[in-house]
Amino acid sequence: MPDTDSARLDHLFHALSDPQRRAMVAQLVQGPASMKELAAPLGLGLPSALKHLQVLENSGVVSSRKIGRTRTFKVEKAGLDHIEHWLDAHQRQLNLGFDRLEQLMASMKEEPET
Amino acid sequence: MTTTPQSSFTIRRMLPGSPRHAWRFWADPALKQRWTDCHPDWTVLERNSDFAIGGVECQLLRGPDGREQRVDTHYLDLQPNRRIVYAYSMHLDDAPLSASLVTIDFLARADGTELLFVEHLALLDGSTDAALRQSGTNEAIDRIAALFTAEMAGATSH
Numbered sequence: 054m055p056d057t058d059s060a061r062l063d064h065l066f067h068a069l070s071d072p073q074r075r076a077m078v079a080q081l082v083q084g085p086a087s088m089k090e091l092a093a094p095l096g097l098g099l100p101s102a103l104k105h106l107q108v109l110e111n112s113g114v115v116s117s118r119k120i121g122r123t124r125t126f127k128v129e130k131a132g133l134d135h136i137e138h139w140l141d142a143h144q145r146q147l148n149l150g151f152d153r154l155e156q157l158m159a160s161m162k163e164e165p166e167t
Numbered sequence: 168m169t170t171t172p173q174s175s176f177t178i179r180r181m182l183p184g185s186p187r188h189a190w191r192f193w194a195d196p197a198l199k200q201r202w203t204d205c206h207p208d209w210t211v212l213e214r215n216s217d218f219a220i221g222g223v224e225c226q227l228l229r230g231p232d233g234r235e236q237r238v239d240t241h242y243l244d245l246q247p248n249r250r251i252v253y254a255y256s257m258h259l260d261d262a263p264l265s266a267s268l269v270t271i272d273f274l275a276r277a278d279g280t281e282l283l284f285v286e287h288l289a290l291l292d293g294s295t296d297a298a299l300r301q302s303g304t305n306e307a308i309d310r311i312a313a314l315f316t317a318e319m320a321g322a323t324s325h
Contacts, residue, residue, distance in 0.1 A: 139265075139290060140174055146205065151180045151282065153202040154192055159183040164191070 068112035073097065074105050078128065081115055085127035116141055173289040180282045186248045186273035189280045193251060193271075194218055206230070220245050234260050249273055262293025 069075055077091050092102035106126060109115045117126045129138070182189050192198045196216035206228065212235065213227035224240040237258040244252035251271040257264040267288040274281040 139294060140176055140288065143288070144176060144178065147178060147284065148180075150203055150205060151178070151182075151284075153205075155180070155182055157198070157202050158188060158192060161188075163184055163188045166187075 064112035065114065068108050068114055071105065071108075074109055077102075077105060077109065077126075078114060081126055081128045085125050087123050087125055091126065171289050171291070173287065175285065175287045178282075178284040180284070181276070181278070182280045182282050184279060186275050186280045189273050189282065190248045194247075209236075218242065218245070237261075256291075259293055263291035264294045265290055 069078070073095050076095055080086060080091060080094070088099060088102055088106060091106065092099055095102070097105070106115065106117070110117055110126075113129055115126050116129045117124050119125075129141075192202060196218070199216075208231050210229040211226075212229055213225060215225055217224050220242055222242045224238075224242075226238045226240075228236045230236060238255055239258075240253050240255040242251070242253045244250065249272070252269070254266070254268050256266040265288055267286050269284070269286045271285075272283040274283060
C-alpha cells in the first residue's frame with residue numbers, strides 16, 4: 054500500500070477510473086468473491102480479471118487471500134474493522150520478511166554438522 | 168467500557184534447507200538482521216540481542232517522520248532446531264500498540280522445513296490513534312463504494 058495519503062489517492066482514483074473495476078468493487082461490497090466469480094458477470098477472461106484486481110489491490114481498495122488454490126477478494130474496510138486491518142498489514146509484513154528469509158536461506162550453504 | 172480487541176492467526180511457509188539451517192537465521196543476530204530489517208530509512212537508536220530462555224531484547228527505531236517505534240521481546244522457550252516461543256510488545260512514541268505471544272515450530276519435511284508461525288495479538292490503546300491517521304481515506308473509499316453500488320443498480324434497471 055502506498056505510504057502517503059496523496060500517493061494513496063492517486064492509486065485510488067486510477068483504480069476507480071475504469072467501469073469494469075468499479076463493477077468489481079460494487080460486487081465485492083456485497084461480500085467476498087473469487088476471481089472467477091468476479092470475472093464471469095463481466096464476461097472477462099481470468100488474465101484480464103487478474104490485471105484489474107491487481108490494480109484494485111495495489112490501490113488498497115480490495116485485499117485478497119489465497120486459500121488452497123482459490124484467491125478470494127474483499128473490500129478493504131480498514132476504518133471499520135480496525136483489528137482485521139491491523140492483522141492484514143501485520144501478516145503482510147511478516148510474509149515479506151519470510152520471503153527475504155527464504156531467499157537468504159537458499160543463498161547460503163548449510164553448515165556441516167559438528 | 169470496551170474490551171481489548173484480540174485475535175490469533177497462523178502462517179505456514181516452506182523454507183529451503185533443514186530445520187537446523189533455518190534455526191541459524193534466528194539464533195545468529197547478524198543473519199537475523201539480514202531478513203528482519205525492512206526499514207532502511209529508519210535510524211536504529213537501540214538494539215540488543217539476547218537469544219536465550221528468559222532473554223530480553225529491545226529494539227528502538229526512529230522513523231523518517233520522527234516517531235519512535237519500540238519493540239520489546241521476551242524469550243519464553245527455545246528448543247534448538249525445533250521451537251521458539253516469545254512474547255513481545257510494540258510502542259509508538261511511548262503509546263502501547265500491541266502485545267503478542269508467538270510460537271514458531273520448525274517441522275522437518277522431505278523438501279525442506281515447514282515454518283509454522285502462530286501469533287496471538289492484543290491491540291492496545293495507542294493502535295487506535297495509528298489507525299485513525301488512515302481512516303480519512305478509508306471513509307472516502309466506503310462512500311465511493313456506495314456510489315458504485317448505485318451506479319450498478321442504475322445500469323441494470325435500464
